[in-house]
Amino acid sequence: MTIVPLPGNSSSPPQPQPSSDDRKPQFLICVDCGQEFAFTVAAQEYFEESGFHHSPKRCKTCHVKFKREHPQAAH
Numbered sequence: 001m002t003i004v005p006l007p008g009n010s011s012s013p014p015q016p017q018p019s020s021d022d023r024k025p026q027f028l029i030c031v032d033c034g035q036e037f038a039f040t041v042a043a044q045e046y047f048e049e050s051g052f053h054h055s056p057k058r059c060k061t062c063h064v065k066f067k068r069e070h071p072q073a074a075h
């Protein structure tokens with residue numbers, strides 16, 4: 001068996017890389033009002049940048065309300 005090294009093999013066309021940031025909006029259920037709410041791609045990125053590795057438990061409305069009622073509680 002003869003292996004012939006291919007000349008110019010380094011110039012192979014670049015493979016399409018699967019994008020690492022092909023996030024999708026998630027739909028979660030709010031623990032307070034039971035409504036489905038969107039965990040948007042922007043929110044997911046914000047959460048990750050902030051170091052949170054969990055999903056939000058409350059919709060935006062309840063989150064604002066919760067923060068107002070529990071100003072000292074973290075999230």
Ligand SMILES: [Zn+2]
Nearest residue numbers: 030033059062
């Ligand atoms: Zn809610």
